[in-house]
Amino acid sequence: MEIYNTLNRKKEIFTPINKNEVKMYCCGPTVHDFAHIGNFRARLFFDVLKRVFIFLGYDVKQVINITDVDDKTIKNSKKANMKLRDYTEMYTKFYMEDGNKLNITPAMVYPKATEHIAEMQKIIIGLLEKGYAYESEDGIYYDVSKFSDYGKLSGIELSGEVSRIKQDEYDKETASDFALWKKWDKEDGEVYWTGDLPKGRPGWHIECSAMSMKYLGETIDIHSGAVDLIFPHNENEIAQSEAYTGKRFVNYWAHLEHLLVNGQKMSKSLKNFYTIRDLEKFGFDPMSFRLMVIDHNYRTKLDFNLDGLKKYEKTLDGIEIDLATFKTLETLMHGKEDVSPILNALEKFRKGLEDDLNTHIALEAFFEVINVMNEKYSNGKLSKVFYTTALEAIEKMNSVLGILKDYEIPxxxxxxxxxxxxxxxxxxxxxxxxxxxxxxxxxxxxxxxxxxxxxxxxxxxxxx
Ligand SMILES: [Zn+2]
CATH class of the missing domain: 1.10.10 (Arc Repressor Mutant, subunit A)
Structure with a gap:
């Protein structure tokens, strides 16, 4: 399989560290609110990427972290007058529920930042000892000038004075010394830890280094997230991890493009902000959104609008009707029949996915099978062997696409x-x-x- 590696800015042949195994880390949600459809485009990408590796014969260890302590979760939980833990647990539950509605298969583990404080502290202490970090009056910071590879993922350059920044999210144009550990201040209220470091809480970036190492090892195969995480988040993860272990952190970095709504960036102020629950309120089946996402390659921007989604819902419904109709067939012709159209479609499907996860082509191949079945069905000429081969192909393809989901009829x-x-x-x-x-x-x-x-x-x- 070939995949575009952000680190080297080109498509590369994917070779895992261990034969037949893929160690995959995905930057998961910050549970400060309902995840929007852009967040779920990312989650669907993680899901399909994992399914493709499984389809190609790999065992996949997938880790998706849950950021349940950072500037935003603290701020919003205070606004809601809730304890941080109660607040983040509520939104984690919603995130999982919405994922199920999209037929997303569970990750191996969803580690929470607040449950890995000791692991983070251990790395921070190691970075202090090695001289990559320093303590200031309000926290412990990573000294980006000490890491000679800083900027290798994002292309950002260090020039002149480097400032120090305490916020989790900051200016995407300038490199700064960033907080590994934030000393407690009254804004944090009851949110703090002690342990081996001064009373305080972790910065946002350190959790992904700590949890990736804990569950997958010091070097992993693939790390993925949305393009807006390249800098500073992923860049900082590399700096922390590689300075700490002295080893390469990630072999392949896979980033997906944004989702726009009517050509614009989604935002609450523009009133073009949708969650999966909003789509349901409008009467949509969330699975139509899954189909829409899959029809667009992950490295292109997806311009979402409700009329577009209606078309996908119609298509999805059509597929389901066709398949249910095929399955009622009782009398089938005996004897041989050329099944090459099905085998060719399967080949196209696999090649598409092996070419940097071209899900659009894969979906085209899926429709080729449906169309040829429809043609034969309406002509009344369908042999048993063709029928079985086609249904097997559809099942195989759906193991990656995940667009067809069983449901119970009351x-x-x-x-x-x-x-x-x-x-x-x-x-x-x-x-x-x-x-x-x-x-x-x-x-x-x-x-x-x-x-x-x-x-x-x-x-x-x-x-x-
Ligand atoms: Zn992350």
């Missing part, structure tokens, strides 16, 4: 559907139609097939 809906079937047999069309509406009320729809057979599917507001 007993009540099944009973209503049977009632409708008998009413139709008795030619009681009006009554049958009434039952159809009852089924819609329950969030499901009936698709009628030949011989008074039918399928039940979830009803989508913007579906086919």
């Amino acid at each position: 007993k009540k809906v099944i009973e209503l559907a049977e009632k409708r079937k008998s009413l139709r047999k008795e030619n009681a069309w009006d009554l049958a139609d009434g039952v159809r509406k009852d089924i819609l009320e329950e969030g499901f729809k009936i698709i009628d097939l030949k011989n008074s057979e039918y399928i039940i599917l979830r009803n989508r507001k913007y579906g086919r």
Whole structure:
């Protein structure tokens, strides 16, 4: 597989440290509010990247951290008049729930910053001992001028006087000595730790170095995040980790591009700020968003808008109807049939993904299988061997795309559907139609097939 490595600014062949294993760290959410759809574009990227590695035969160890202490979480929890822990746990729960709605598979571990203070302190002490860090009146800082490779990821240059910055997020144009440990001040309230360092709390960047090393080792295969993390966050992670261990921290850095809304950066003040819950309020199935994200390659900007999402919802609904229809096929031709269209699509699918995760091409290949099945189905000429090969291919492809998700149909809906079937047999069309509406009320729809057979599917507001 080839992947674009931000460190070397080119596509490179992916070679893991251990054969058949991928050690992958993803910069996860800061749980200060509901994650927005831009955050979930990132989470979907992490999910698909992991699924691709699994598809290609690797075991994947995936770590996604939860930032549950930083400037923003402290500020917002105070505003909400809640304890930091209660506040961040609430938003972590929402983050996980929204991830499930997008069919995201769980990471190996979701470590929390507040549960790794000792690991962070150990690195900070090591950096002090090696002369990469110094103590000032308000904290312990990393001295960027001491690390000769500083800037190798982002291309930022050190020039002249370097200032010192306590905030977690800062100017993306200038290198600064950044806080590893912030000494307590009254703004922090009850949030502080002691241990081996003065009373205080960690800076934001140190947690990713500590947790990546703890769960994956000193050198890992791949680290990913959104492009806005390249500087200063990821640059600082490299500086901390490599100065501490004397080893390379990460072999491949994979960054995904932004999500825009109607061509603009998402922001609450522009009223173009959406969460997954907002999409649901508008009546969307969150899975339509998954399909939309997958149709756009991760290194291109995704310009989101609600009309666009409606199209994806319609497409998703169409795929589900087609597949459910295929699965009701009972009589299939015997004998041989050329299955090369399916095998070619699978090959295109794999090649697309191996080319820097081209999910757009992979999705195209998926539709080639659906289309050829549709064609044969409507011609009434589908052999058993073709049918089985195609369904297997669809399953394999969906193991990466994750766009089709099983769901349960309530007993009540099944009973209503049977009632409708008998009413139709008795030619009681009006009554049958009434039952159809009852089924819609329950969030499901009936698709009628030949011989008074039918399928039940979830009803989508913007579906086919
Ligand atoms: Zn991080």
